[in-house]
Amino acid sequence: MKRVATFLGASILGGVITLGSYKLIMDEKVPYQEQEIITTSKSDFLPVSYDSSVYGTNADFTEAAEKTVHAVVHVKNVAVFEKPRSIWEYYSRGGNSGKALQGAGSGVIISPDGYIVTNNHVIAGASELEVTLNNNKTFQAKVIGTDSKADIALIKIDSENLEYIPFGNSNNIKLGEWVLAVGNPFNLTSTVTAGIVSAKARDLNASDNTPQSFIQTDAAINPGNSGGALVNINGELIGINTAITSQTGSYIGYGFAVPSNNARKIVEDIMEYGNVQQGVLGISGSDVNDRIMKEFNLEVSQGVFVGDIDSGSGAAKAGIQKGDVIRQIDNIEIRKMSDLTGYIGSKRPDDTVLVTAIRNGIEKQIKVKLTKYETFAIQAIGLEVANASKDYLKKFQTTNGVIISRSLLGDEQSKALVGVIITKIDNQKVSNVAEVKSIINSKDPSEQLSVTFVNYQGEEQTYIWR
Incomplete structure (x- = not known):
């Protein structure tokens, strides 16, 4: 009987020790660490938080939702029409002779004084912009600036002490x-x-x-x-x-x-500048793939293969060469071209980046100062042009010209011209964006415009816009 009692007592004591140890471990508090708000001298007006350390499938969404819902707004795009000129125009607008809803979307308040980020396509063509907050208050908004390439627009309402969402990294x-x-x-x-x-x-x-x-x-x-x-x-x-x-x-x-x-x-x-300052490395190339690996005897299967370098660019001055494979920029891994353009898109002209590239099997680190990406929109023909490298011009069997970088109209016909070279405007040779801008800005908008293109076979064709 004594042995049974002794055994039972030992068991109870062991259980108490186990439960006590568990409680001590589970009750130990993890020290609270305040999130550090990181800002730069250039962006004190935009609240930024770069402490993004909470991950896991057991995450609680309620706090994040509560922080953000009041900073997201409804954006209404309204076009104002003149008095209808005919009964057909009246009915085509649904009987609305003054205003018509062009579209609607959302926006994000990014500062307490009313700056709001939205998509460019949400506010494009608007005569009036109406913003409704989560508390149903409505404001008229004005457009501060847009970037149609990135589909980003900045608008503003006149209000103070608004809830906003800080930028993360x-x-x-x-x-x-x-x-x-x-x-x-x-x-x-x-x-x-x-x-x-x-x-x-x-x-x-x-x-x-x-x-x-x-x-x-x-x-x-x-x-x-x-x-x-x-x-x-x-x-x-x-x-x-x-x-x-x-x-x-x-x-x-x-x-x-x-x-x-x-x-x-x-x-x-x-x-800060009134427009978008776009920095570029000054290279063109493609994703590393099986064909490129075999053709150039590469030992790496991911990265950006440098096929061409713009003369006078930061890449050219820093010593990046054709055939280099870019694997990293700063601390960002580069597996494909969209990794490269995405990261460089967050930088400005004159920023310096550290490029890690593979050349002949040897890793090299090269500091590159980004140059400004120059473009000019020729509104009369609905095309945007940029500077072209000498090697790119050689492909078209010409020594001068600018490259068509983008269609402003978005139609298939003008999209097909992207990558084609313009060599002359009004029979004047053009070699860079500055020359194109000078010719176009010196013209009367009512004058006809002649543009000479070079196709992929090196043949010149001239078209006239009236």
Whole structure:
């Protein structure tokens, strides 16, 4: 009997010790660390938080949602028409003789004094902009500036002490990280959906002359959410929701957002300079693939293969060479061209970046000072032009000209001209963007304009616009 009692006592004592140890371990408090708000001297007007350390599938979304819903607004794009000239025009507007709704979307308040980021396509062509806050208060907004390439616009309302979302660092996002898409699509107060980061540096149009770089997410994004916020679970802005891929036009699991670092840089440029300051390395190339690996006997399977270098560019001056494979810029891994363009898109002219490249099997680190990307929009013909390298001109069997970098009209006919060379304007040879700008700006808009193109076979063709 004594032995049984002794055994029972030992068992109880062991249980007490185990439970006590468990309680001590579980009750140990993890020291609280305040988030450090990091700003730069150039961007004191834009609140920024670069401490994005909360990850995990057990994350609580309620705090992030509460922080952000009141900073996402509904943006209404209204066109104002003159009095209808005929009964047909009256009915074509649905009986509305004064105003017509062009479209609607969402926007993100980024400062307490009323600056709002949205998509350019949300506000394009607007005569009036109406912004409705989450508390149903309505304001008239004005456009501060736009970047149609990145599909970002900055607008402003006259108000103070508004709730806003601080910018996070989109370079730090991770695949599989939880994110929230916050929008105000139908003016029914803000809506929150949850998902993960599905991919980074996603290019939706591989045939475009300038690769895009989007964050892909499976958080539900539907029409009307354009211009809304993609936030991490700290409530920091890591993207501006921009597009979906869907055959039906509705959510099927593929949403895309402009990274916050790129959006922030565009906004700061507009506020500081009045336009977007785009820095470039000065190289053209392609993603490393199986064909390039075999042709150039490369030992790496990922990166950007440098096929051409613009004369006078930062890359040329720093010593980057044809055949180099760029693997990293600063601390950002470069696996494909959209990684490169996405990161460089967050930089300005005269910024210096550290390029890690493979040359003849040897890794080299090269400091490159970015140069300004110069373009000029020839509105009369709906095309934008940029400077062309000497090697690119040789492909067209010409020694002068500028490259068509973008279609302003968006139609298939003008898109087909992207990459073609313009050698003359009004029978005057042009060799750079500055010369094109000088000729166009010296003309009377009512005068006819002749433009000489060189096709891929080196043949010149001249067209006249009246």
